[in-house]
Amino acid sequence: MEFSLLQDLMHIKEQAREFVEERFREFKWLGENGSEEDLFSELCFCVLTANWSAQGGIKAQRSIGTEGFLNLSEDDLEASLVAIGHRYPKARASYIVRNRSLIGKLRSLINMNPFTAREWLVRNAIGIGFKEASHFLRNVGVEELAILDRHVLSIMNRYKIIDQIPKSLTKSRYLNYEERLREFADQFGESLGKLDLYLWYFIKGKVEK
Template sequence: MEYTFDRIQAAVAAIYPEIERTAMAGHAPLCEEQLWHELTCCILSSQVPYSLAQAAADRVNGHRILTPLHGLDAEGCERALRSLLGGAFVIEGRERRYRFPNSKARQLSQTRSSVVQSFGTLSAALSELGDAEVTRRWLVENAPGLGPKQASMFLRNCRGAYDLAIIDRHVLTYMEMAGLCRSDAPVPARYAGYIEYELILKSHSRAKGYMLGLFDYAVWIVMRIVARKEIAEGQAA
């Protein structure tokens, strides 16, 4: 089956209203422990399946190692995280290993130190930094392992920052089809490049009457389904 750009745009338009209704319903503010769980999952999700990152974040959160009240110093925090991330995880009945236990343990510990030294708590950091773009930039600069995509995801999940884009390979494929970027363009790793793509996508979404952070989610859902169907059809051929 051919997935034309017109069909993809129609699918995005069909699901957007429900996404907007859900988002506008609002969510209860997250507590400190929940904020750290979300941030942990975002940091751990780089280059690994999301289900594995979620399981690893759940384990870290269960031991409450990152909350300031835990009392661990930076070295003790990293050591404890390394032990937790180095263990086996069971994902859908299969035993899996997290790929980067040492580097991610170090990044999480350093992130915790940055937040505690600058603001005391993650809740205070979000409150004092205020503006979503300012907060994202601070996180990217002070939370090792957290790129603009992951930082945007964290702020959307925790603060409803729908003026930020989460640009991954699925959204980028849509942008290529729409002529918004060159073919086979990689997800921009540098902050300036990410902002450039985000501004292009924001202009595109506004022209269609959509909110950026809800539009890219609708695009992600549609393009993910298309990618899965194309893989299934290729295997069946």
């Protein structure tokens, strides 16, 4: 039941709070002070993490670096992704190169209505769906959106917040599930963006991004 998830998260809230707040300060700093190139690197991280892993995305971001995301040829990007073991190196290299056209437009998203900003990203960024757009916006300090990845959906299903884990998420289903999680976040006393970090701590005992 939802109440038991609330109880379980309350048990770890105090020990996780410092890690969650520190990570969110990093997100806010990036959103407020990062260059367009820094923001693009974070968008690339979200593209790479999709259908892979946060740890893999972090590894790729560190290995390739902002300059690599900005300047490497598509073939060289693909080779770099092959070297670090990405599941879809060719497709992701293509997405990154094609998304370079967005540089100069990312900062404006941060102060936009978050739902409008997410819709814009889904329409204009290659390899970005609702989950990835929410992930990017959260990682630059936007708190109002849910990142409905398989781990979060699994928890929602286990605690009967949703009836099943869908094979795919349509826009209407994503928004429906997000609203259910928002109601839970309100009970927990945190924003959706921070709730995601508490859920990750609950799952893995650490806070990623």
